Every structure is written in C-alpha cells, then in structure tokens.
Amino acid sequence: MKIEQIYTGCLAQGAYYIESEGEVAIIDPLREVNPYLERAEKAGAKIKYIFETHFHADFVSGHVTLSKESGAPIIFGPNANPSFDCIVAEDGQEFPLGNIKIVVLHTPGHTMESTTYLLRDENGKDHAIFSGDTLFLGDVGRPDLAQKAADMTQEQLAGTLYDSLRNKIMPLADDVIVYPAHGAGSACGKNMMKETVDTLGNQKKMNYALRADMTKEEFVKEVTDGLLPPPQYFPLNVKMNKEGYDDIDEVLARGTRSLSPEAFEAAANETGAVVLDVRNQQEFAKGHIPRSIFIGINGGFAPWVGALIGDVKQAILLVAPEGREEEVVTRLSRVGFDNTLGYLEGSFKAWKGASKEYDTVSSVPAAELKKAIESTKTQVFDVRKPSEFEAEHIEDANLAPLDFLNDHLAEFPSEGDFYVHCAGGYRSMIAASILKSRGIHNLIDVQGGMKAIKEAGIPTTDYICPSTIK
Structure with missing residues (x-):
C-alpha cells in the first residue's frame, strides 16, 4: 500500500494518491490532472476511483477531467447532486482497492455532502x-459556507458537524492517521496547524474542537x-x-497566447x-502598465486573485515573468x-521598449517612514x-484590511502623502x-512591512480601539 500526499502550498491544499496491488484512488485532485495520470502510468497501475470529499469552495477540483482521461468513476458522499455522472455513495459503503478498502463515512456539517473516507489496510485495520x-x-x-444550499443557519450546520465528529470520527482509534484537505493559510478554517499530517490521538489532545x-x-x-x-469567489x-468546467488544455491554449504591446493594449x-x-513587487513598483493590478506569483497568488478579483468570468490579461x-x-x-x-510578449520590458505610457509606485525603506513619523504628522495604513493588527x-x-480594501477607500486622504504597509511587503x-x-496616487509603500518597521525602531503597540475595526 502506498499513500502519497500531494500538497500545494499556494492553496494550502492536499490531494491524495493511494495505490494497492496496481489499483489507484485519487482523493480531491487539483485541476491539472497529468501528475496523477503520470504517477499511475509510471507505477504500471490503473486509476480505479476518484473520490471527492465535498464540493470545494476554495479551488476547482480536477475530478471531471481526470474521470474523462482515466475512465475512473467520480465518487461523492450522500446528498451530493452534481450535474455530471458519478457515484453518490451511501454511508458505510465500501470500495475495494487492491487488498485494502476505502469506507464512506458521511460527516455533514461543513457542507451537507461532506464525507470522510476511512482507509482499512490489508488486515482490515x-x-x-x-x-x-x-x-x-x-x-x-x-x-457558514453551505447555509444557502442547505437552507440552514451556520449554527445548525455547526451542530451537525459536532454530531459528525463525535459519532463518526472521534470513536476511531488514536493511531489512525489524519490526512486533511487543507493546512494553515486556507480560508476554509481559522486555526489550522502548519503540519499537514497527524494522528487522530494527537488531534484529540491538541484540537480545541475535539475536547472530550x-x-x-x-462547540457551536x-x-x-x-x-x-x-x-x-467561493x-x-x-x-x-x-x-463542470472546460478542460485544462483548453484553458491553457486560450490563456497562453502571446500578444505584442500593441495587441495587448488593444485587447x-x-x-x-x-x-x-504577477512579477515581483519591487519590479512592479519601478514600472507597470497604468491601472494594472499587482498580485505576485511568488506569494499567496491564487487565493488573493480569488478574493480581490472575485468574478471567475472576468477577462484577464497577464504581465508575467518570461517563461512562467x-x-x-x-x-x-x-x-x-x-x-x-493572453500575456504580454516580452513582459513589461517590451511595453517600456515600445515607448508605452507606464506608472510607478513610490516604495521606501522603513527608515524613511521613521523619519516622516518623527518630523511631521503622518498617516499610516496597515492592510493586514x-x-x-490587534x-x-x-x-x-489606521486599519484597512486588504480583503476589504474597497470598503475603506473614503478613509484615504486626498491630499498629502500617506504610507501603506503589511507584514512583509x-x-x-x-x-x-x-x-x-482607483485614482489614489498619493501613497508610499513601506518595503519589508512590519518586520522592517520593528527593525527600524518605529514605536508599536498592541492596544486597539474598537472603533477602528470595521
């Protein structure tokens, strides 16, 4: 038996490859499915099942494409009602995989179709x-995510989750290994550990929600x-x-069209x-296409795109590092x-080389902010x-969280410079x-964020006035 966690840090998401006696099950696959197909082919194995724990809100799963490419059925737990062909399993139903079994444990609460899959080894343990x-x-x-679909309040869903945990999961042995769908950084929870694998026994000790x-x-x-x-975007x-959705190959073909500066501007x-x-933030500061939005590929890229652009149907044109x-x-x-x-061929240097108009962001070290604070009344906006902030x-x-920045636009001064910072820049x-x-240009970015601010000796406090939290 082989279990492989395929963890994607940007999404804090764990997909799983399980293999036994030449048969493979995939749990919660990502959108691009070739890695799963290639793993199975390399092992001389065949993908037999594609299990989905629920209808994910924070990413698009690869189940539809993977089923088409592998011929394996998609399996959801009870209450699922997708628009495509799948197996809607019953609570307690068993799926043989080589010499092991995967058992359906219906665990509603996060969503009403939410299901935990229990793996029993070759000895039935x-x-x-x-x-x-x-x-x-x-x-x-x-x-709180499935309230509308379930016609339930978040309190009712939380109560259902309490029952699922107490009746289906907590009775299991302490040495059972827990493989979750997400880790720290995901918006699907609020208090996740940085580890991505643990024993159920340790979770019974460490997890506040599993107190005996x-x-x-x-709990609620x-x-x-x-x-x-x-x-x-959830x-x-x-x-x-x-x-369902378009195959990833179609999306890639459409999105990777190279456009000259002239064609890019026209589009x-x-x-x-x-x-x-999506370049580095300091490259963006030195020069960028006017009114373009920066979300760097080397940070928490995809979740921030989802949170800030929101509409998945929004047309996007890319300025990216060449080759990425x-x-x-x-x-x-x-x-x-x-x-x-499509994307700008030759990246921003091609735009600049074509003598197109461009903009910059004033970005300074934290020492400059310290001088400004000491010499004059200075407005600082913290977007963490x-x-x-607390x-x-x-x-x-001033607190203006990035997630809800548009709600704070009226608070930014129209005259005089102000400073903006986060944790790291x-x-x-x-x-x-x-x-x-949005037409607000009198801002100055603080390089290095809170880390640099503390190193520069700028006074900080942990006191917070309730009226500043919005």
Missing part, C-alpha cells in the same frame, strides 16, 4: 482517514466565533465543481480585461479563473488582517496597485 474539510489539524471546517467534555453549545459558539466573510468555485481597451501583473506564463494560467485555473486572454501595530495607524503592494487603479 483502520489505518487512515481522508477528512476533507470536516477535520483539519488544529481546527474543523467552517460551517465539550458540549454542543460550546467556538466554531462560529470570529469567522470572517468568505471570499466572493460560491463560484462550488458551482464549477458541481456543474485591454476592447475587452475590459483586468491587466494582472503557463504556470500563471494554470494557477489561475485552480481557482476557476479560466478567462485569461484585524488579528495581526497583536501589534504602529501607534495611531507583498500585500501592501497589492493594496497600492488597487488604490492607484
């Missing part, structure tokens, strides 16, 4: 669970407390996972496409953004999460690009 978004390491799946003496009322309160609004990804003017610049265009289109497709129209922030700084440059695209 419970070996591992693939828990999807039902159980994470350190947390459980948020219960926890009442349902306590703690699980629903502090939930931020989900990114607006329901659109659910729809694609439920109804932007004619289509209303968002110009998405296909990677960018692939990573966009993972969160459902399939309408990439409220929890980060833990520590510059004295008298990535999010603040995204914020700067959005502000400039």
Whole structure:
C-alpha cells in the first residue's frame, strides 16, 4: 500500500494518491490532472476511483477531467447532486482497492455532502482517514459556507458537524492517521496547524474542537466565533465543481497566447480585461502598465486573485515573468479563473521598449517612514488582517484590511502623502496597485512591512480601539 500526499502550498491544499496491488484512488485532485495520470502510468497501475470529499469552495477540483482521461468513476458522499455522472455513495459503503478498502463515512456539517473516507489496510485495520474539510489539524471546517444550499443557519450546520465528529470520527482509534484537505493559510478554517499530517490521538489532545467534555453549545459558539466573510469567489468555485468546467488544455491554449504591446493594449481597451501583473513587487513598483493590478506569483497568488478579483468570468490579461506564463494560467485555473486572454510578449520590458505610457509606485525603506513619523504628522495604513493588527501595530495607524480594501477607500486622504504597509511587503503592494487603479496616487509603500518597521525602531503597540475595526 502506498499513500502519497500531494500538497500545494499556494492553496494550502492536499490531494491524495493511494495505490494497492496496481489499483489507484485519487482523493480531491487539483485541476491539472497529468501528475496523477503520470504517477499511475509510471507505477504500471490503473486509476480505479476518484473520490471527492465535498464540493470545494476554495479551488476547482480536477475530478471531471481526470474521470474523462482515466475512465475512473467520480465518487461523492450522500446528498451530493452534481450535474455530471458519478457515484453518490451511501454511508458505510465500501470500495475495494487492491487488498485494502476505502469506507464512506458521511460527516455533514461543513457542507451537507461532506464525507470522510476511512482507509482499512490489508488486515482490515483502520489505518487512515481522508477528512476533507470536516477535520483539519488544529481546527474543523467552517460551517457558514453551505447555509444557502442547505437552507440552514451556520449554527445548525455547526451542530451537525459536532454530531459528525463525535459519532463518526472521534470513536476511531488514536493511531489512525489524519490526512486533511487543507493546512494553515486556507480560508476554509481559522486555526489550522502548519503540519499537514497527524494522528487522530494527537488531534484529540491538541484540537480545541475535539475536547472530550465539550458540549454542543460550546462547540457551536467556538466554531462560529470570529469567522470572517468568505471570499466572493467561493460560491463560484462550488458551482464549477458541481456543474463542470472546460478542460485544462483548453484553458491553457486560450490563456497562453502571446500578444505584442500593441495587441495587448488593444485587447485591454476592447475587452475590459483586468491587466494582472504577477512579477515581483519591487519590479512592479519601478514600472507597470497604468491601472494594472499587482498580485505576485511568488506569494499567496491564487487565493488573493480569488478574493480581490472575485468574478471567475472576468477577462484577464497577464504581465508575467518570461517563461512562467503557463504556470500563471494554470494557477489561475485552480481557482476557476479560466478567462485569461493572453500575456504580454516580452513582459513589461517590451511595453517600456515600445515607448508605452507606464506608472510607478513610490516604495521606501522603513527608515524613511521613521523619519516622516518623527518630523511631521503622518498617516499610516496597515492592510493586514484585524488579528495581526490587534497583536501589534504602529501607534495611531489606521486599519484597512486588504480583503476589504474597497470598503475603506473614503478613509484615504486626498491630499498629502500617506504610507501603506503589511507584514512583509507583498500585500501592501497589492493594496497600492488597487488604490492607484482607483485614482489614489498619493501613497508610499513601506518595503519589508512590519518586520522592517520593528527593525527600524518605529514605536508599536498592541492596544486597539474598537472603533477602528470595521
């Protein structure tokens, strides 16, 4: 028996390859399916099943394409009702794979079709669970995403999740291995550990939601407390996972068309496409196409695209590092953004070489901010999460979380320079690009973010005035 976790850091997502006696099961595959097909072919094995733990909200799964390419059936748990052919399994149903078995444990609560798959080894012993978004390491799946589809409140869903955990998962042996669908950084939970594999016994000790003496009322309160609004692309990804989508090859062919500066400019003017610049933030600061949006490929790229652009049908034109265009289109497709129209051939240097108009962002070291604070009244805007801001922030700084930046536009001064920072410089440059695209140009980005700010000796505090949190 072979179990391989295929972890994608950008999405904090775990897919799984399970092989026994020449037969393979894939759980929660990513959009690009060739790696699974190639793994099976190299091993001389055949993909027999494609298991989905639920209709994912934070990424588009590769189940439809993988089924088409491999001939393997797609399997969902009870209550699933997709638009394509699949097996809707019953609770407790067993699927033989070589000399092992995969057992369906219906665990609703995160969504009503949410299912955990229990792997029993060749001796019939419970070996591992693939828990999807039902159980994470350190947390459980948020219960607010499926309210509309289930016609239930988040409290009712949380109560259902409590029952699923207590009745289906916690009775399992402590040595059972937990393989979740996500790790730290995913918006599907709020308190996940950085580890991606653990034992159920350790989770019973470490995970607040698995306390043995926890009442349902306590569980509902703690699980629903502090939930931020989900990114607006989540329901659109659910729809694609439920109804189907274009093959990844079609998306790549469409998105990797090279465009000269003239053709790129014409396409932007004619289509209303968002110009998405994915280079390094300091390269963007030194020069970029006016009104383009920066979301760097080397950061939390795909989730930020989903959160900030939102509409998966939005046309996109790319400015990317040369040679990485296909990677960018692939990573966009993972969160459902399939309408990439092409990329700027020769990247930004070709645009500049064609004598096209371009813009810049004023970006300075933290020492410059310190001088400004000491010499004059200076407005500083922190675009980190409220929890980060509450833990520590510059004295008298304003909070404008990047996720909800558009809600704070009226707060930015129209006259006089102001400073923008985050934790390390990535999010603040995204914020700067959005502000400039909205006509707000009197901003200065602080390089290196909070880390550099502390090193520069700028006074900080952990006190927070409730009126500043919005």
